[in-house]
Amino acid sequence: QESPHLYTREEVRAHSSPETRIWVTLGCEVFDVTEFVDLHPGGPSKLMLAAGGPLEPFWALYAVHNQPHVRELLAQYKVGELSPEDKEPFTLKTSDPYSDDPVRHPALKVNSQRPFNAEPPPELLTENYITPNPIFFTRNHLPVPNLDPETYRLHVVGPPEGQSLSLSLNDLYQFPKHEITVTLQCAGNRRSEMTRFKEVKGLEWNTGAISTARWAGARLCDVLAKAGHQLCETEAHVCFEGLDSDPTGTAYGASIPLARAMDPEAEVLLAYEMNGQPLPRDHGFPVRVVVPGVVGARHVKWLGKVSVEPEESYSHWQRRDYKGFSPSVDWDTVDFDSAPSIQELPVQSAITEPKDGETVQSGEVTIKGYAWSGGGRAVVRVDVSLDGGLTWQVAELDGEEQRPRKAWAWRLWQLQASVPAGKKELNIVCKAVDDSYNVQPDTVAPIWNLRGVLSNAWHHVHVRVAP
Ligand code: HEM
Ligand code: MTE
Ligand code: MO
Structure with a gap:
């Protein structure tokens, strides 16, 4: 057994750039992560914040690292240990950046506490057509900012011939108030099914x-017009910045094409109300973007700045995440610049009742779920199978009838089906069809991608039938 190489904290500190190689410490162990920097799912710039020093203060911010597979990955890069006089484990003396996060509803299934990411359980999700605010799924990348509505200002950058605006909440209330029902879906919805097929990086x-x-x-479009923006011929993007920021001061950001932003029919909102209430803190108080039909990542919360730019947002979440790739692409070969950012989402559906592993009564079974498609495409049909997809029945669509080309909200659906006599188990499947006749793929394999986004294969639920 060889004894490990010993290094001082000072020696570790000298390894903080690609030229000198990039070292970090965790506990008393030292790692050379130079080869991993460009592969880091959270982006190279974030990893570089810890270059030459301890990971603890940063990992305290991103609990996604408290998983065995992250520790195993890091272990491959071990080069030694801290020398005895420096072994004193690093303790974080600064305050907890999440201590000011709001209190959450106990029904939420938490995927990550810091930052807070949680979803309602399936049996509550389709209980109401409109999701009650306290159980609306939450996807945060950072601590929740605590903004004062009195001093809040939205900065809207105007064109050279126009004017920049600094809008208070009261100023925003002066624009015509527009209200719409919109379903918001994260690109990572149903990621756990992709993981089960083959490992991906992301929240489960x-x-x-x-x-x-x-x-x-x-x-x-009204606010941009007030600042003097027009829909011009050139390709342009509307960039949004949140007021939540990481330790470098980098804000959450994303963008959408100017053409969508300026189209009154696309109904993009700077929303200050959610279900008749001021936005809850977790959902962007006091103002967030709502982009109907488009992936959740573009609905920027705690909105601080809007600008029109010739290029998409340079944010990590626009350029280095929320993109789809071929199943053949892995973390060694991925080229994020080669794929467009996800905007409109594909057709989706899932079963919320019964739950996987449940025992149902013989005779009749009630099957419930949701279905939705991106880009304003309406769901026209949901097919349900009790035998893994051999035979199908058409479910009844509930919930609000959607407007053509503006079907921003989901349909809930249900089917009362008789359980074939003698069946001990059911493999229940659902799949939706939208008004472009887009369908969901039958299996995960052909749509698997390293980040686990756009997971919309037929949804399966296996149940036992009570004897
Ligand atoms: C995600 C490893 C340093 C911020 C991840 C994931 C891995 C990883 C494996 C994906 C985990 C999963 O989703 O299952 C590492 C290693 C590091 C390191 C080995 C050091 C050598 C850092 C630092 C920061 C950071 C210093 C912040 C300053 C993030 C963020 C994500 C992430 C924000 C989440 C991305 C997302 O899912 O939205 N990291 N990390 N990481 N990491 Fe790191
Ligand atoms: N906006 C800011 N400022 N910060 C964020 O972390 N997360 C995005 C988006 N807007 C995020 C954000 C993602 S990935 C999603 S899916 C939605 O917000 C989730 O919105 P919700 O938490 O209200 O459900
Ligand atoms: Mo998301």
Whole structure:
């Protein structure tokens, strides 16, 4: 047994750039992570914040690292240990950045506490067409900012010939108030099914990273017009910045094409109300973007700044995440610049009742779920099978009838089916069809991707039948 190489904290500190190689410490162990920097799912710039020093203060911010597979990954890069005089474990003396996060509803299934990520359990998710605010799924990348509505200002950058605006909440209330029902879905919804097929990097969402609310606010096109923006010929993007920021001061950010932002029919909102209430803190108080039909990541919360740019947002979440790749692409070969950012989402559906592993009564079974498609495409049909997809029945669509090309909200659906006599088990499947006749793929394999996004294969639930 060889004794490990011993290094002082000072020697570790000298390894903080690609030229000198990049070292970090965790506990008393020293790692050379140079080769991993560009592969880091949270982005190279974040990892570089810890270069030459301890990971603890940063990992305290991102509990996603408290998993065995992250520890195993790091272990591969071990080069030695801290020398005895430096072995004193690093303790974080600064205050907890999450101590000011709001109190959450106990029904939520928490995927990560810091930052807070949680989904309602399936049996509550489709209990109401409009998801009650306290159980609306939450996807945060950072601590929740605590903003004062009195001093809050939204900065809207105007064009050279226009004017920049600094809007108070009261200023926003002066624009015509627009209210619409919109379903918001995270690109990572149902990721856990992809993971089960083959490992991916990301939060383990089940079927609940989707919810529906009545949103009210000013239309983005009205606010942009006030600043003097027009829909010009050139390709342009509207960039949004949140007021939640990481230790470098980098804010959450994303963008959408200007054409969508300026289209009154696209109904993009700067929302200040959710189900008749001021936005809850977790959902962006006091103002968030709502982009109907588009992936959740673009619905920027705690909105601080809006600007029109020739290029997409340079944010990590626009350029280095929320993109889809071929199943053949892995973390060694991925080129994020080669794929477009996800905007409109594909057709989706899932079963919320019964639950996987449940025992149902013989005779009749009630099957419930949701179905939704991106880009304003309406769900026209949901097919349900009790035998793994051999035979199908058409479910009844409930919930609000959707407007053509503006089907921003989901349909709930249900089917009363008789359980074939003698069946001991059922493999219940659902799949939805939208008004472009887009369908869901039957299996995960052909749509598997390293980040586990766009997981919309047929949803299966296996149940036993009571004798
Ligand atoms: C995600 C490893 C340093 C911020 C991840 C994941 C791994 C990883 C494996 C994906 C985990 C999963 O989703 O299952 C590492 C290693 C590091 C390191 C080995 C050091 C050598 C850092 C630092 C920061 C950071 C210093 C912040 C300052 C993040 C963030 C994510 C992440 C924000 C989540 C991305 C997302 O899912 O949205 N990291 N990390 N990491 N990491 Fe790190
Ligand atoms: N906006 C900010 N400022 N910070 C964030 O972390 N997360 C995004 C988006 N907007 C995020 C954000 C993602 S990935 C999703 S899916 C939605 O917010 C989730 O919105 P919700 O938490 O209200 O459900
Ligand atoms: Mo998301």
